[in-house]
Amino acid sequence: EVQLVESGGGLVQPGGSLRLSCAASGFSFSTYWMTWVRQAPGKRLEWVANIRQDENEKYYVDSVKGRFTISRDNAKNSLYLQMNSLRAEDTAVYYCATDHKGTFDYWGQGTLVTVSS
């Protein structure tokens, strides 16, 4: 059974940093592109970033470029999102998901990030 479990969310002040993790199991993690998607309270889903299997390709939505970094550790079956210079508008539930040619087949349950003073 495919499982994706996010962790690392919490309350952080504007300008602060947070690192999200996503632990994968039940599938061959190293063979999948992976993605982060977020959803602000009551808002639409927003794709944040994705990463190729070997980390040689990474893409970001414009609003997080230069502030967020996606990475992975295939030996640990884990995906990460380093978030710096956080803003109030980054407040959202962050989901990790498998990225199969652009569709998000499997999702974790999400981790809530709240940016507030």
Added chain:
Amino acid sequence: EIVLTQSPGTLSLSPGERATLSCRASQSVSRTSLAWYQQKPGQAPRLLIYGASSRATGIPDRFSGSGSGTDFTLTISRLEPEDFAVYYCQQYGSLPRTFGQGTKLEIK
């Protein structure tokens, strides 16, 4: 960036009825790279349809997708109680991947 606009915002129907949800793109979506997701309160989204018309694994055949270019439709032929949820379309033909604002399907 491709902007997706879904209509209606809310659809009120009864179990057993047919639901038709629309998704319009601000520019043509390449290679019918359009997906539909279902999201229930407090849950992660679930992939229903990809490639505009192909059902994902385990999705009942009452769900069907159609369309190309800029206009896409999700149809649920006979609504079951578990189908009442929010539905999002998503394009993956170009970066950034973008989602529609959602259609809430509620029980009448």
